[in-house]
Amino acid sequence: MNKNPSNKYSRKPESGLTDIRDFNGVIVGTGGQGQITLLQVLAQAARFEDLDFKTSELHGLSQKGGPVEVHFRFGKNIFSPLVKEGGADLIISLERQEALRACYYASKEAKTVFLVNDLLLPILGQKPFLKEEISKVLKKFSEKTIFVPASEICQKEFQAAIAAGIFLISLASFKGLLPLKPSSLKRAIQKNIKAKYLELNLKIFELAREKAKNFDF
Numbered sequence: 001m002n003k004n005p006s007n008k009y010s011r012k013p014e015s016g017l018t019d020i021r022d023f024n025g026v027i028v029g030t031g032g033q034g035q036i037t038l039l040q041v042l043a044q045a046a047r048f049e050d051l052d053f054k055t056s057e058l059h060g061l062s063q064k065g066g067p068v069e070v071h072f073r074f075g076k077n078i079f080s081p082l083v084k085e086g087g088a089d090l091i092i093s094l095e096r097q098e099a100l101r102a103c104y105y106a107s108k109e110a111k112t113v114f115l116v117n118d119l120l121l122p123i124l125g126q127k128p129f130l131k132e133e134i135s136k137v138l139k140k141f142s143e144k145t146i147f148v149p150a151s152e153i154c155q156k157e158f159q160a161a162i163a164a165g166i167f168l169i170s171l172a173s174f175k176g177l178l179p180l181k182p183s184s185l186k187r188a189i190q191k192n193i194k195a196k197y198l199e200l201n202l203k204i205f206e207l208a209r210e211k212a213k214n215f216d217f
Contacts, residue, residue: 029094
């Protein structure tokens with residue numbers, strides 16, 4: 001059975017991007033969840049595979065707890081860093097309510113996949129959306145929404161919920177949702193993560209490898 005939800009690339013987890021089609025991704029979350037580090041790792045992994053990589057950092061980066069949205073695009077020749085409306089291949093949400101902000105970039109035509117950290121960060125003065133409500137909205141824009149308790153897994157194994165982003169991009173690579181080789185991603189982690197955090201992040205990468213065997217998507 002083919003586990004590739006979109007079937008847009010001829011790839012296996014170690015094959016990387018094998019055709020010339022551009023890949024379009026969006027990462028949403030809140031300030032302080034490490035989005036810039038994730039972009040640096042992804043960019044380096046793409047360069048290891050001789051791919052052109054463009055990124056755009058939108059709003060909220062300076063405000064811890066505020067909404068953050070970053071775009072990344074890679075392929076043979078990339079000219080714009082921005083993902084167009086309805087054009088995302090993959091949307092990674094580091095908090096489940098933040099996934100709602102990214103619906104603009106999703107569409108069933110593009111076969112967008114939502115990979116959502118099953119984490120709730122309450123917003124002061126607002127009633128939180130239930131997971132079922134979020135899922136219902138996302139289904140209007142995507143036929144593939146995946147909730148993964150990344151923060152919970154990282155906290156349980158290493159007391160490092162903050163590393164959920166590394167876990168998610170690693171998981172996406174291992175499961176073929178992100179057409180970058182896991183080996184390239186690991187090298188990028190080694191090159192871009194500060195020495196005092198490197199051992200932990202490599203453990204998170206290996207944890208994603210192990211957990212990928214348990215997720216059927």
